[in-house]
Amino acid sequence: MSEYENAVELKGVTKRYDGFTLDSLSFTVPKGCIMGFIGQNGAGKTTTIQSMLNIIPIDSGEISLLGLDHIRDENEAKERMSAVFDDCPFGEVFTAEQIEKVFRGLYLNWSKSTFFQYVDKFQIPRKKKVGNLSKGMKMKLQIAVALSHDAELLVMDEATAGLDPIVRNEILDLFRDYLMDGNRSILMSSHITSDLEKIADCLTFIDNGKLLLTGYKDDILETHGVIKCTREEYKEFAPEDYISARLNDFGAEIMTADRAETARKYSGAIIEKTTLEEIMQFYVNAGKKEWS
Amino acid sequence: MAKIMSLIYREWILMRKILLLGLAVAAGMLLMFSFLGYSFQNGAFIGNEKLSNMFAKTGGYFETYLIVFFLFPVAGSCAAAYESDIKANWMRYAMTTPADTKARALAHTLFLFIRILAAFGLAVIAGMLMTEAFGKPFTAGMAADFGLYCCITLIPICISELFWSKAKDVISYKKQGSRMACVFGGLGVVVGLLCARTTKSAGTNADPLTALAPVIHKYVAFRNTVQPFVIPVLIGLIVLIYVTVKRNLDSLKRA
Numbered sequence: 001m002s003e004y005e006n007a008v009e010l011k012g013v014t015k016r017y018d019g020f021t022l023d024s025l026s027f028t029v030p031k032g033c034i035m036g037f038i039g040q041n042g043a044g045k046t047t048t049i050q051s052m053l054n055i056i057p058i059d060s061g062e063i064s065l066l067g068l069d070h071i072r073d074e075n076e077a078k079e080r081m082s083a084v085f086d087d088c089p090f091g092e093v094f095t096a097e098q099i100e101k102v103f104r105g106l107y108l109n110w111s112k113s114t115f116f117q118y119v120d121k122f123q124i125p126r127k128k129k130v131g132n133l134s135k136g137m138k139m140k141l142q143i144a145v146a147l148s149h150d151a152e153l154l155v156m157d158e159a160t161a162g163l164d165p166i167v168r169n170e171i172l173d174l175f176r177d178y179l180m181d182g183n184r185s186i187l188m189s190s191h192i193t194s195d196l197e198k199i200a201d202c203l204t205f206i207d208n209g210k211l212l213l214t215g216y217k218d219d220i221l222e223t224h225g226v227i228k229c230t231r232e233e234y235k236e237f238a239p240e241d242y243i244s245a246r247l248n249d250f251g252a253e254i255m256t257a258d259r260a261e262t263a264r265k266y267s268g269a270i271i272e273k274t275t276l277e278e279i280m281q282f283y284v285n286a287g288k289k290e291w292s
Numbered sequence: 293m294a295k296i297m298s299l300i301y302r303e304w305i306l307m308r309k310i311l312l313l314g315l316a317v318a319a320g321m322l323l324m325f326s327f328l329g330y331s332f333q334n335g336a337f338i339g340n341e342k343l344s345n346m347f348a349k350t351g352g353y354f355e356t357y358l359i360v361f362f363l364f365p366v367a368g369s370c371a372a373a374y375e376s377d378i379k380a381n382w383m384r385y386a387m388t389t390p391a392d393t394k395a396r397a398l399a400h401t402l403f404l405f406i407r408i409l410a411a412f413g414l415a416v417i418a419g420m421l422m423t424e425a426f427g428k429p430f431t432a433g434m435a436a437d438f439g440l441y442c443c444i445t446l447i448p449i450c451i452s453e454l455f456w457s458k459a460k461d462v463i464s465y466k467k468q469g470s471r472m473a474c475v476f477g478g479l480g481v482v483v484g485l486l487c488a489r490t491t492k493s494a495g496t497n498a499d500p501l502t503a504l505a506p507v508i509h510k511y512v513a514f515r516n517t518v519q520p521f522v523i524p525v526l527i528g529l530i531v532l533i534y535v536t537v538k539r540n541l542d543s544l545k546r547a
Binding site: 050053054055056057074075078079081082083085087088089090091092093094098101102103104105106107108155 | 294296306382
């Protein structure tokens with residue numbers, strides 16, 4: 001088994017479509033971390049994930065998964081990782097028991113007992129057809145499959161979207177347990193920032209195919225802040241000192257990426273803590289600089 | 293090997309319903325033909341000479357009907373499996389598993405071969421029952437004809453694989469379905485025109501059996517000519533199906 005520092009490494013990954021380009025994307029998912037992969041709809045999250053999984057070919061760049069090349073060592077990498085999508089891929093006629101029989105032969109490290117432990121834990125009826133399960137149950141079944149072959153990397157593409165908060169919390173708790181041994185990693189794409197705020201160690205923001213921000217969540221939340229001020233006070237801020245500014249009837253809200261430097265430079269300014277959702281909004285509008 | 297077996301099991305679950313339904317229909321037809329055969333042997337048609345003669349003439353074609361009924365689910369089950377896979381977005385998920393396109397195409401083709409072998413086994417058993425019912429030898433004829441009908445069944449399967457295995461999602465599946473319908477429609481028109489040209493020589497007032505006679509004669513002559521080549525053609529078609537599915541699954545990645 002190869003030793004690796006980063007579970008996922010993307011270097012200058014480019015994929016061109018008619019009207020959309022994933023533009024030289026680079027980021028890493030450190031081993032043992034949950035990476036939240038954030039961006040609005042159409043930002044390029046699914047394209048990035050499909051490129052990583054070699055579902056679509058990239059035009060240029062390098063991708064390594066668990067220290068392995070994503071094309072040359074594709075089968076070995078896929079043996080040691082799992083993907084979870086927003087829709088259940090098993091077909092409506094299958095039962096949990098039949099799914100176990102299918103996947104038993106597909107993965108070398110498949111564990112029947114682990115799979116049924118998850119199935120029982122999630123209270124999924126073993127003989128009930130997938131077509132008769134709720135959306136939450138289908139998602140749990142997909143996660144049970146993903147966790148039953150000792151995968152070192154879990155890639156989730158909008159997997160928790162459309163689930164109620166109770167099921168989402170159950171799944172997030174499960175991921176915390178899954179990461180306990182320190183050798184497993186998760187890349188979780190989502191636009192539900194509250195989930196990522198709870199669970200993610202690192203974050204990567206993308207928009208319109210471009211990387212906006214990547215790093216440890218605590219560092220990002222620590223360094224970023226929002227200044228609430230009047231429009232007159234806002235005019236004193238140099239454009240290079242903030243990401244973007246939201247103008248409203250009461251004044252302006254300004255997002256800074258360096259609270260300490262802003263506090264030093266604008267001594268009277270009151271800088272409040274921010275949330276991932278706000279950071280995403282201000283970065284998405286960074287091109288316009290001013291928005292409302 | 294374990295991967296192939298798992299994928300074959302997966303296809304069996306997807307196709308099970310239509311295969312068992314097809315088997316039930318074929319069993320029903322076999323029962324009906326057997327009943328007719330026993331009735332014929334027991335003199336049920338004595339006194340109605342025209343009907344008796346017609347039955348004696350057409351009775352031999354029951355074997356053809358039965359083979360078709362055994363082969364029909366083999367072809368129909370492919371459509372059921374593709375539809376389910378497209379609805380569930382299995383193609384995309386399969387690309388994230390260690391089952392590569394070679395294993396998936398091989399499992400798909402091997403299961404098709406297994407279904408054909410099963411249909412052949414059932415046709416032989418049906419032939420033995422028909423022999424008993426009609427008091428005429430059916431088994432050897434059914435076994436001999438099976439290869440030819442199998443080739444005839446595999447040609448549309450091959451054409452449909454050419455289109456279906458290219459589909460990545462529901463939209464492309466519908467698009468490929470429309471293209472396939474156009475191809476089959478075109479082939480239907482060509483075959484229909486050829487048959488019409490052949491039957492035209494019988495005259496417009498001829499009864500259906502007389503009108504069809506030249507077609508049947510031509511078919512019998514064709515059957516006798518191609519019979520020695522059936523096994524190599526069958527193997528060739530199965531290989532062609534494997535190559536088509538493998539190539540299309542690979543092309544999904546490049547899309």
